[in-house]
Amino acid sequence: AQLVESGGGLVQPGGSLRLSCATSRYLFRTTAIGWAREVPGKGVEWVAGISNGAKTRYYYADSVKGRFTISRDNAKNTIDLQMDRVNVDDTGRYFCADGLTRAGVVRGRGTQVTVSS
DSSP, rough: OEEEOOEEEEEEEEEEEEEEEEOOOHHHSSSEEEEEEEETEEEEEEEEOOOOSSOOEEEEEETTTEEEEEEEEETEEEEEEEOOSSOOOOOOEEEEEEEESOOOOOOOOOOEEEEEO
């Protein structure tokens, strides 16, 4: 698998969670990578993306702006998603994929995030 997610789980509303997407060194260095979430009955929403290269560009969906932060860990070849002040609408299966503003064809299997009290 080229993309492997970790860090999902159960979190209370208002809490925080950090997801991590492990990838190959080649993919990490050559491709923009981001996170999407899938909710049964609602489809897939592209949540955040981060570019590769010298000048970093970011994308955030309006629904997560100011609450989620995407970043690259150059030492670990991971793309992390810090989720703060979560709410029940953030529940879903989160997966990472290639792309900056939308999911490409290279996708991980995902990790479940459940926001509940």
